[in-house]
Amino acid sequence: EAGVAQSPRYKIIEKRQSVAFWCNPISGHATLYWYQQILGQGPKLLIQFQNNGVVDDSQLPKDRFSAERLKGVDSTLKIQPAKLEDSAVYLCASSRLAGGLTDTQYFGPGTRLTVL
Template identity: 90%
Template sequence: EAGVAQSPRYKIIEKRQSVAFWCNPISGHATLYWYQQILGQGPKLLIQFQNNGVVDDSQLPKDRFSAERLKGVDSTLKIQPAKLEDSAVYLCASSLATSRMYNEQFFGPGTRLTVL
């Protein structure tokens, strides 16, 4: 079974530029998550989708971050404009969860973003 795919794996940009990350979840997984992992910290949830609807985006800095999941499959996360503090690894995860019961989240390898 193919895992969660993410691209690019690495990205270096200057502050105030824009950047986009792509995620392809495991086939059939209804729920998709984006996490931000700053160096030395654990991942922090940015946004959760159930199919193509947003379930939780309470920790997404909406003035500069946006995300979409068209057709309930692939997802993109965009930052515009980027700040130095956005340097982090952006992780995508997916799960079968469609109810209150927890289902294991499967993580992609992440995209390492460096903002100069």
């Protein structure tokens, strides 16, 4: 089975510019997650979708970050405008079951964002 795909793998932008990341989860997985991982830290959940509805976006900086999951499959995460502190790896993960059940998350390779 194909894994979680993400693109681009690397992105360098200047502050105040906008950027978008794309994620294609494992086929049939109900739940999709976006994480931010700053160097030396663990992944921090930004948003969690169950099918195409939002389950948790409590840590998403909504003044600059937005995410959508169209038709319950692919997802995009956008930052507009970017700040220096947004430099991090953005990880997408998916899990088979709907949230709340014992479930394993499968991660993509991540997008490394550098904001200059």
